[in-house]
């Protein structure tokens with residue numbers, strides 16, 4: 398929801414699609430429908446297509462599979478996938494000038510791209526091949542990033558234009574590992590990615606004092622970006638949640 | 651010394667040059683001369699050229715400057731610079747097919763290259779421009795990596811062939827940060843870079859038991875690579891040191 402609102406607040410001219418699991422609650426879905434142009438429920442286990450069959454052999458790749466589902470959005474010719482734990486800091490519509498598969502390097506193993514932000518072209522053919530790849534080879538990291546890097550295996554060496562600048566997928570890990578570079582280039586950040594176990598929603602926020610409660614793990618969440626996330630959540634998302642839930646506690650499903 | 655021996659043991663056909671400071675002891679220099687084709691003493695503060703003048707204004711950039719000195723090796727048309735804390739695991743002469751400035755991405759901020767391994771073309775003109783850049787802009791990280799990344803500022807976006815595969819400058823940080831990728835690609839490693847404060851020579855080694863004493867910080871030094879380093883040091887470098895120092899304790903200067 399915060400991601401969607403951040404895209405809207407930077408005036409994206411593109412259609413926004415949210416892929417959600419079947420467990421997401423009705424009111425939550427209603428809120429998502431107010432923010433996104435399309436909310437598509439992706440039901441991994443009950444799908445009756447080839448996907449289902451492929452997955453039967455590898456139940457461990459469930460979450461991976463969910464992300465791959467974005468290739469089925471064939472009513473669009475080109476899309477940008479964004480993890481739910483990303484936050485947009487400026488208009489990034491120019492990403493649609495890039496080709497499949499464009500992505501930013503992963504800090505850590507920089508010849509891999511990070512699969513939190515990538516440009517792709519929906520296609521049932523590619524989707525089928527990706528599923529087949531999953532079934533035959535699995536994922537070297539147990540997640541979608543391993544599959545996608547193996548499948549789009551020439552990313553590191555083939556075409557510099559498919560290397561998105563790191564500021565389109567800036568993860569807090571990088572801030573921590575090479576602080577001088579962040580100080581040099583960080584003010585140009587366009588997308589922040591809160592990767593790792595601790596997500597912005599793992600913290601609590603006091604909206605009156607505008608303060609995040611508890612200690613912030615600076616290795617995974619830069620305090621300023623975390624504050625940006627919570628400010629947008631409080632100002633733009635909470636009112637929508639109130640409309641749906643009234644005085645009842647929110648539950649996402 | 652270990653780096654030089656590792657290049658020799660993988661049969662490099664290239665000339666080896668060591669750049670050393672004036673503090674390096676005589677016997678140590680003799681050993682270096684047995685391993686390298688050329689040992690050049692780089693005297694930062696006493697040099698009478700433009701370098702000296704430029705540095706007067708920025709004494710903090712001393713070490714940076716030392717590395718930049720490699721551009722003065724103009725009796726070669728192309729070179730590969732390698733940090734003293736790197737170790738070669740296979741022949742890498744093919745790096746000479748690359749152009750200036752080719753380098754591998756830095757894990758941490760992957761739109762910067764790591765300056766531990768890079769291909770360059772010696773040139774007094776480039777050298778002068780680099781020094782001028784240092785004087786005018788300094789280094790965003792206080793070291794050579796900041797200067798070189800700012801000077802060769804289009805590395806991230808201009809030419810994929812100038813992106814050396816990460817296996818030519820594999821740092822232990824990456825192993826720790828994204829272990830599955832290391833398991834997938836690590837066996838292809840060609841150059842290991844022991845970057846960070848703890849260097850292989852910070853540990854002690856028991857050559858009889860073939861064991862590293864004390865606890866190894868796996869975040870900075872992969873145990874296998876560390877062992878490779880020490881095995882080569884004991885077998886190929888220690889005998890040369892004995893020849894020079896006899897029974898006296900080694901001291902590098």
Ligand SMILES: O=c1ccn([C@@H]2O[C@H](COP(=O)(O)OP(=O)(O)O)[C@@H](O)[C@H]2O)c(=O)[nH]1
Nearest residue numbers: 460463464479480481482513591592593594
């Ligand atoms: O139960 C889940 C887990 C993950 N995801 C999606 O998969 C992405 C990748 O997971 P995560 O961001 O936790 O991985 P990280 O970026 O920390 O490696 C998320 O951002 C979500 O978009 C999802 O839809 N449902």
Ligand SMILES: O=c1ccn([C@@H]2O[C@H](COP(=O)(O)OP(=O)(O)O)[C@@H](O)[C@H]2O)c(=O)[nH]1
Nearest residue numbers: 713716717732733734735766844845846847
């Ligand atoms: O007193 C010094 C410090 C550094 N160096 C050279 O500069 C390189 C970079 O330093 P270091 O490897 O410690 O930096 P790191 O790779 O850990 O960032 C070393 O490998 C050496 O080649 C040197 O010659 N003398």
Ligand SMILES: [Mn+2]
Nearest residue numbers: 480482513592
């Ligand atoms: Mn994520």
Ligand SMILES: [Mn+2]
Nearest residue numbers: 733735766845
């Ligand atoms: Mn080094």
